[in-house]
Amino acid sequence: MSQTQVAKAEKTEKLYHVQPAVDVLESEEAFLLLADLPGVDVSKVDLSIEKGQIQLKARREATEITPAVQYERRFLVPREIDANQIHASMNRGVLTLQLPKAAAPKPRRIEISID
Numbered sequence: 001m002s003q004t005q006v007a008k009a010e011k012t013e014k015l016y017h018v019q020p021a022v023d024v025l026e027s028e029e030a031f032l033l034l035a036d037l038p039g040v041d042v043s044k045v046d047l048s049i050e051k052g053q054i055q056l057k058a059r060r061e062a063t064e065i066t067p068a069v070q071y072e073r074r075f076l077v078p079r080e081i082d083a084n085q086i087h088a089s090m091n092r093g094v095l096t097l098q099l100p101k102a103a104a105p106k107p108r109r110i111e112i113s114i115d
Helices: 003-011
Strands: 015-018 022-026 030-036 045-050 053-060 068-076 087-091 094-100
Touching: 030 068, 045 094, 053 094
Parallel strands: 015 068
Antiparallel strands: 022 030, 030 094, 045 053, 053 068, 087 094
16 A cells, blocks of 8 residues: 555544434424534535425534534424525524414405495
C-alpha cells in the first residue's frame, strides 16, 4: 500500500444514520415540532414538503470526539395544516418547525331576501 492510500484510509469516517428525537405539540392554532439535531450547522439541514409529507435531512460532520451522523425523518402532514405558512428556525441544535392550522370556515347566518 502506498503512502497516499494509507492517508486516505486513515481519513475514512464512519457515518451513522439516525432518526432524530422529535417532540410534537399541538395547540388550537398550530402544531409545533421540535427536532434534536446536536452539532448540526443550519447549512447542513434540508427540509422539504411534498405530497403531504415533511422530510427532514441533516448531517453532522465528524470531529475529533464525535462521529459523523446523517439524520433523517419523515412526517405526515395533517390536512388542516396551511402548508404555505410553515416556518422553521434553529437554535442551539434544536430545529423548531411551526405548522399553522388553516383557518376553518366559520359558520355564518345567511340572510333571506324577499323577491
